[in-house]
Amino acid sequence: MRMIFRFPENPILRPADVKPSRPDMEVACLLNPGAFVHNGRIGLLLRVAERPVQEDGFISTPVLDPEAPDGMRIVKSSTAERGQASDARLFVHEGQCYLTTLSHLRLAWSDDGVRFEVEPEPVLIGNGKLESFGIEDARVCCIDGVYNITYTAVSDAGYGVGLIRTKDWKTFDREGMIFPPPNKDCALFPEKINGHYYALHRPTHNDIGGPWIWISRSPDLLHWGAHQWIARPRPGWEAMKIGAGAEPIRTPRGWLEIYHAVDAKGEYSLGLLLLDLNDPTKVLARSTSPIMRPAEDYETAGFMQNVVFTNGHVVDGDTVTMYYGAADSVICGARLSIAQMLESLNALDSGE
């Protein structure tokens, strides 16, 4: 059964569609947008990854630094060693691990959900010592008229989950880091359940445990506890890492979560989790095969090949319009049916 209907217009946004934030920067990648509806328009909160125009034989990357001129310094290395041989996202210089790009968040607006106009300036950039390597991969969850933006805050202290809140997309309240490092992929549930807010998130580690999906609860969205894991990698298409996508979707059968999974070759696919409506720490069902794998050219080739990664969608009746980053390079869209997704989970296991 075909479950994913990619936009024929894909990719809908490319780096060339976005004006760099400074004249000395180039937009290397567009990635992983949050999505929301505001005043009847569809908004995307894009991750824009920039770097200085690169010179042969060097790696250079921007780092935010309040004490530097213009608030930014450039780390440039002729002898950089990649921290992970095949990972274009990292390098090591003088013992410090750096990102190869600096990300900020940029708004794009659309009336039809397909043609987006990108704002000329960043709406949010990294702020303070916990965000000197940038801010990434925003999820947007509207609760009681407030848009809650959960995002990855990166610095030399690691990557954790920050929270920024806005009602109007013009003024923003920075609420600090809500999950300490190493953590990312934080998706809030859009309503309280039995008196608690809930969030999915993704701690990681290299020795014991690893990049599994955890769930936590909160009285106020600012402070979190009762941490426990609900899903861990399984052999095959989700052997190495799994992490939540955008906010879980309320359905009569449970909370439906589209999550990403990484296999041993580094291929990013998408799967489904179904969580109990009244106790989302309970997994009712889980995909045994991916609902979406990289297949189109714009998904199989780019800054990171073979990546589909979603953290934003808009729901209208049975239709989920899902936005996703492809190959860590461009922004794409696809439509899915909630009924079809639920049907794909019939008779599937709820194993770990």
Added chain:
Amino acid sequence: MRMIFRFPENPILRPADVKPSRPDMEVACLLNPGAFVHNGRIGLLLRVAERPVQEDGFISTPVLDPEAPDGMRIVKSSTAERGQASDARLFVHEGQCYLTTLSHLRLAWSDDGVRFEVEPEPVLIGNGKLESFGIEDARVCCIDGVYNITYTAVSDAGYGVGLIRTKDWKTFDREGMIFPPPNKDCALFPEKINGHYYALHRPTHNDIGGPWIWISRSPDLLHWGAHQWIARPRPGWEAMKIGAGAEPIRTPRGWLEIYHAVDAKGEYSLGLLLLDLNDPTKVLARSTSPIMRPAEDYETAGFMQNVVFTNGHVVDGDTVTMYYGAADSVICGARLSIAQMLESLNALDSGE
């Protein structure tokens, strides 16, 4: 200036002083006690690390498993390869990293603070899927008549910080995991500061960031947010890791924290942090050299050589009676003067 007065009776507790929790187990190590005063007596909450009696050529370790007979199964490997060559605490078997021992918590009581009587049974053992590899390194912080026990909860999902509360040391409320993996070394502040509870803790990671000391705040001790780091490793005696000890001590000049530090050779020493009384996210001073290094035989030789590690103390006027684990093998005590510790921080830097 001599600042540390070790008990002449050291070590005050050895593995032979503790009855194993099961006849088929041996107590491999005694480690890192929490300390408190209850009904006029001094209590220690010991970490007791057990394993099956080892056979030549094999490594075997217990894992808690509710589905196994007696709630425990033995993982035994004839071909185990250590995940980290020099680390006696870990091994890898069939792709899974295990601890070489299983820890529980045991009470010991004393009238004079030196001679302790160890209870014959564990008071707390690992419970549930987040504690299948045991519970370790308890800090005890009494707030408003309730003893708050923060401890390391270990399982195949990693190690995080759990919270258990008691008023009488007979009945206990398990409050779940308050800091998700990878995290340990959580020390609560003993009172609210400007309306917030505060905790020091220690996330870690192998790529960006690492084992630094962080601080967070909470409305209720159960849910935590506003995470930020306050101290990171510095070259020399604290080059590799740092982590909080027991609860910070209120002094007129600030919150005094005895912390542990690890150098490149794996030697664990102790240093001091002084934090602002009204805003403990501000570091006022920090030791430039250790206040205590492994020196006695019982500190330089054992399960892990060259370790002094403290997470428990009792304060009486100017005197801190500090309990500590030595060489990950035995329990020791020492006395320190708050005035002397503060004096040692005069004219020292407050750098990162």
